Amino acid sequence: xxxxxxxxxxxxxxxxxxxxxxxxxxxxxxxxxxxxxxxxxxxxxxxxxxxxxxxxxxxxxxxxxxxxxxxxxxxxxxxxxxxxxxxxxxxxxxxxxxxxxxxxxxxxxxxxxxxxxxxxxxxxxxxxxxxxxxxxxxxxxxxxxxxxxxxxxxxxxxxxxxxxxxxxxxxxxxxxxxxxxxxxxxxxxxxxxxxxxxxxxxxxxxxxxxxxxxxxxxxxxxxxxxxxxxxxxxxxxxxxxxxxxxxxxxxxxxxxxxxxxxxxxxxxxxxxxxxxxxxxxxxxxxxxxxxxxxxxxxxxxxxxxxxxxxxxxxxxxxxxxxxxxxxxxxxxxxxxxxxxx
Amino acid sequence: xxxxxxxxxxxxxxxxxxxxxxxxxxxxxxxxxxxxxxxxxxxxxxxxxxxxxxxxxxxxxxxxxxxxxxxxxxxxxxxxxxxxxxxxxxxxxxxxxxxxxxxxxxxxxxxxxxxxxxxxxxxxxxxxxxxxxxxxxxxxxxxxxxxxxxxxxxxxxxxxxxxxxxxxxxxxxxxxxxxxxxxxxxxxxxxxxxxxxxxxxxxxxxxxxxxxxxxxxxxxxxxxxxxxxxxxxxxxxxxxxxxxxxxxxxxxxxxxxxxxxxxxxxxxxxxxxxxxxxxxxxxxxxxxxxxxxxxxxxxxxxxxxxxxxxxxxxxxxxxxxxxxxxxxxxxxxxxxxxxxx
Numbered sequence: 224x225x226x227x228x229x230x231x232x233x234x235x236x237x238x239x240x241x242x243x244x245x246x247x248x249x250x251x252x253x254x255x256x257x258x259x260x261x262x263x264x265x266x267x268x269x270x271x272x273x274x275x276x277x278x279x280x281x282x283x284x285x286x287x288x289x290x291x292x293x294x295x296x297x298x299x300x301x302x303x304x305x306x307x308x309x310x311x312x313x314x315x316x317x318x319x320x321x322x323x324x325x326x327x328x329x330x331x332x333x334x335x336x337x338x339x340x341x342x343x344x345x346x347x348x349x350x351x352x353x354x355x356x357x358x359x360x361x362x363x364x365x366x367x368x369x370x371x372x373x374x375x376x377x378x379x380x381x382x383x384x385x386x387x388x389x390x391x392x393x394x395x396x397x398x399x400x401x402x403x404x405x406x407x408x409x410x411x412x413x414x415x416x417x418x419x420x421x422x423x424x425x426x427x428x429x430x431x432x433x434x435x436x437x438x439x440x441x442x443x444x445x446x447x448x449x450x451x452x453x454x455x456x457x458x459x460x461x462x463x464x465x466x467x468x469x470x471x472x473x474x475x476x477x478x479x480x481x482x483x484x485x486x487x488x489x490x491x492x493x494x495x496x497x498x499x500x501x502x503x504x505x506x507x508x509x510x511x512x513x514x515x516x517x518x519x520x521x522x523x524x525x526x527x528x529x530x531x532x533x534x535x536x537x538x539x540x541x542x543x544x545x546x547x548x549x550x551x552x553x554x555x556x557x558x559x560x561x562x563x564x
Numbered sequence: 565x566x567x568x569x570x571x572x573x574x575x576x577x578x579x580x581x582x583x584x585x586x587x588x589x590x591x592x593x594x595x596x597x598x599x600x601x602x603x604x605x606x607x608x609x610x611x612x613x614x615x616x617x618x619x620x621x622x623x624x625x626x627x628x629x630x631x632x633x634x635x636x637x638x639x640x641x642x643x644x645x646x647x648x649x650x651x652x653x654x655x656x657x658x659x660x661x662x663x664x665x666x667x668x669x670x671x672x673x674x675x676x677x678x679x680x681x682x683x684x685x686x687x688x689x690x691x692x693x694x695x696x697x698x699x700x701x702x703x704x705x706x707x708x709x710x711x712x713x714x715x716x717x718x719x720x721x722x723x724x725x726x727x728x729x730x731x732x733x734x735x736x737x738x739x740x741x742x743x744x745x746x747x748x749x750x751x752x753x754x755x756x757x758x759x760x761x762x763x764x765x766x767x768x769x770x771x772x773x774x775x776x777x778x779x780x781x782x783x784x785x786x787x788x789x790x791x792x793x794x795x796x797x798x799x800x801x802x803x804x805x806x807x808x809x810x811x812x813x814x815x816x817x818x819x820x821x822x823x824x825x826x827x828x829x830x831x832x833x834x835x836x837x838x839x840x841x842x843x844x845x846x847x848x849x850x851x852x853x854x855x856x857x858x859x860x861x862x863x864x865x866x867x868x869x870x871x872x873x874x875x876x877x878x879x880x881x882x883x884x885x886x887x888x889x890x891x892x893x894x895x896x897x898x899x900x901x902x903x904x905x
Binding site: 269304307343367368369370371373374377407408409410411413414415418422423425426427429430433447449450452453454455456457458459460461463464484486488489492495496511513514516523537 | 599622692704713714715717718719748750751752754755759760763764766768770771787788790791793794795796797798799800801802804805825826827829830833836837851853854857864865867869897
């Protein structure tokens with residue numbers, strides 16, 4: 224089967240956006256506060272928003288299941304404070320849970336966390352536990368820059384993050400390191416901020432020694448690892464200069480890259496440079512790049528085509544498309560196993 | 565001949581660092597201010613610092629000439645104010661000029677600019693003119709983030725940058741878009757900040773329309789274009805979504821990528837994806853990655869090996885290694901022509 228570890232609910236019914244607008248407006252005018260119970264969205268609306276979008280394209284592309292988390296650019300942790308993010312994360316995580324409940328064989332829920340700039344990362348733990356234990360989330364997204372492009376948070380190797388890593392290990396859930404929208408005019412959200420964050424996170428991990436303290440922690444770097452595989456020689460050379468082991472040894476047991484790279488040469492490089500055990504199939508569909516490539520007649524983000532055209536041996540292809548995900552996301556594996564898959 | 569468009573004077577005699585330390589100390593204690601005329605460094609010291617380092621490796625690798633600018637990570641525009649940067653740029657640019665004067669067939673000077681966070685970019689123009697007209701600089705480095713990792717400057721397409729672009733066009737000199745050291749703990753200087761800046765700058769240019777206003781401006785994005793060529797499909801798709809032409813058409817007449825990518829698969833991808841007319845040979849030697857790759861027995865930054873192993877047709881190889889540089893850096897071409905090369 225084909226597992227896509229990186230999908231977001233980018234097509235949620237408009238009531239979700241209105242709820243968020245009201246919540247944002249209430250930061251200035253409390254009278255505008257939305258219903259704390261969340262937006263009213265019927266199951267039919269959810270079904271339609273999925274069937275006409277992600278599910279349709281998953282069927283066209285032969286993707287069996289997607290790990291489905293709240294829209295990344297809408298996490299916008301920089302808005303308001305911890306309470307703002309907390310209420311917003313609950314609403315968004317509930318919705319992804321409902322999608323998975325409506326399509327249990329096609330979506331497994333991922334969750335966002337109620338991060339807020341300058342707030343102790345440990346404060347996300349109650350929502351993290353709720354998402355995993357109550358909502359069935361098989362993965363969470365951790366934002367290394369809740370400020371939205373001002374990069375005021377300490378590196379992921381800082382001790383302040385440790386309670387989050389401890390809880391992830393305890394729950395046996397991987398985290399995808401994924402920023403949200405940029406509110407810094409220097410950075411385009413999906414064109415530079417996302418890729419920069421991926422590169423930044425990897426280098427933080429290379430500089431540090433996090434996996435000595437958390438040997439069971441798994442972190443997924445999305446968007447093909449940002450600039451990392453293309454510059455693999457640079458990272459190997461920097462590791463050497465820092466007196467670290469080869470990054471393969473030091474990091475790739477715990478760090479994985481997804482395949483959200485939207486052309487054949489990029490996927491070819493990723494699969495040539497990074498051991499197949501550390502690559503997870505993903506497309507981030509429907510996401511940043513929605514168009515059809517006029518040169519191929521296919522969607523830019525139809526990454527399955529690139530992955531299957533990369534000439535991998537069958538075993539490696541199966542690892543990238545299914546087996547690695549089942550290993551790295553044990554709660555997803557348990558869910559699939561319970562379904563007899 | 566082989567032209568390397570990206571070298572920095574990373575091996576300058578220690579007196580330069582002591583001068584900068586005194587200048588920095590004087591920000592707090594004016595009594596420590598160094599000699600405004602700059603550090604005293606003899607020609608023999610400069611010769612030795614070059615002959616035992618860059619020149620030795622250029623000879624080993626068959627590089628004929630390097631465009632040689634002040635050490636990028638030491639530009640540190642975030643230190644002090646405009647006067648600080650102005651004095652420091654003068655000192656550093658004078659030294660690169662002296663290197664080129666001592667080895668006129670091996671080095672052509674590049675220059676740094678006296679940028680300072682929050683200061684109008686137009687203030688760099690007097691030093692830019694001095695560097696080109698008096699010191700013979702054939703290129704300059706422009707820092708898109710003088711804050712050193714806080715990214716407080718407006719995008720390169722902002723009107724405030726226009727006087728700099730006008731002057732570059734008037735002088736017929738290209739700029740390399742190159743950040744300096746990161747003072748943000750989130751970013752490792754050469755592991756993430758440099759690559760992020762390259763990606764960021766390219767996306768700013770893709771979003772904007774700068775070359776409609778400056779059709780003769782040439783901007784070089786170093787380090788193989790950061791994450792851009794690896795994600796070329798993403799950038800093509802984002803251009804399409806923004807209603808822009810293909811990036812090849814819209815940008816690659818004015819934007820060039822260098823070959824500072826430190827492994828064969830990265831160079832192969834760069835040369836497969838980016839038209840050869842938009843690629844400039846470079847190594848940034850001696851720079852961020854100085855070690856020998858234990859897998860090949862060669863320096864990671866010996867990029868000539870990768871470029872020559874990439875299987876380019878002869879004409880394309882000559883374009884990347886020489887002809888493009890002579891086209892994009894006309895003052896370098898004039899200098900070489902005057903030397904009968």
